[in-house]
Amino acid sequence: MERKYWVPALEKANDVLMQICERPSELKLIDLSKRLEINKSSMFTLLNTMEALEWIVRENDATYSLGSKLGSWGNAFFKQFSLIDRFRKEAAVTKHVILETIQLAKLEQHDVLYLAKEEMPSPVRISSEPGMKLPAHATALGKAMLAWLDPAEFDALYPADELAPSLTPHTLRSREVLHHGLVAVREAGCAFDLEEAVMGFCCVAAPVRDGEGRVVAAISCSMFKHDWEQKRELAMNEIRALAQRLSQS
Template structure:
């Protein structure tokens, strides 16, 4: 790997501040969050605005610019999984009326690459591109369960407590390992208010032509609509949707 260019790294540090922030950021906020010198931040901001990666608003704050959208669109065009996943998510959402996601694993996190909203007034609020700790989500646990043991334990060391998003989150690696054993046996995963106290989820694996789990498809439901009968129906729909998406990616396994 070649030497990293400090100026480029700092520019990306600024852009990545917007990943977990809604709305514009001011220069002082960026200075505080990145720890970079004020002069450096102002020079980088001016460069990013000039190249249309950021836009400066009349209030002085900065927001993401059109150039990033163009790059993201090109990325999505080249990634069949994202476009195929969006179609699969739409079909499942039409069948159940709930929010459907397709996510991939990146390190110890999951990133949602496709999402279709519920048609109900009460629904989960999320967005494609969102990142969450894998162990707190149904899609994440599904994908962690598919990893070889050595790779899993490198991502989730047995002596390091796990971060909690809610009081329901799994925080002990041993408990997560046990849950993943059950997931492997059932080939589906559940989330019981572990990333959001108002939401439960079911997820199924999406496999490529080699049989590798490259993504997971989930259905997210407000707990007020989650019961045994609904759970059974959603397990079937998630499994069928994931199998259909797998087939479109070249997987030859049985559907349904």
């Protein structure tokens, strides 16, 4: 791995975690200092910081074990695979109700990352595939997740008023317009894309939440514009219901 932008402090923290992982509740500060060849003063500062972050726990006998924060991270890691499995089972049923393709994605900075797709046979295939990214502001999936960001997170993602890139003539171009639209998304519990990502296609999406109510993903249904008015209410209701089933209550 390229070490040009390496952070030595993070490497040391990782080394400490690996030692504690291999021998939980056995190693004290002096043991870790000797094993990793880090002086006691630096080791004390490192351990104290990691303890405050709940990465590790100092036991009564002054040994260390892994903290609850790492446990929650581990659960989050495996839940993402569990979510995809549940999506495939649930969406395989819902797609036959709507008769349209359903997709699952998560937010990565300004983009949505497609994770899975349950596809209905169609003469025109939806181009988005697992692993593909699209700008969040141009998609219903993105708006369904952006709507629940903290204001500070939203401002950090979109510091400038102009949004880019524009995928179609209908793509939102202003942060102010996007922000106003996200209020409506929160009220409705779902988001729309009216030819904003692909000309000729409309889409509805709803957020998927974890056990603590945080939005961790979104699901969507896309269809031809000429089917939109006929199927809009059905798709909206089914996608919101599917998102609710996939969310961790």
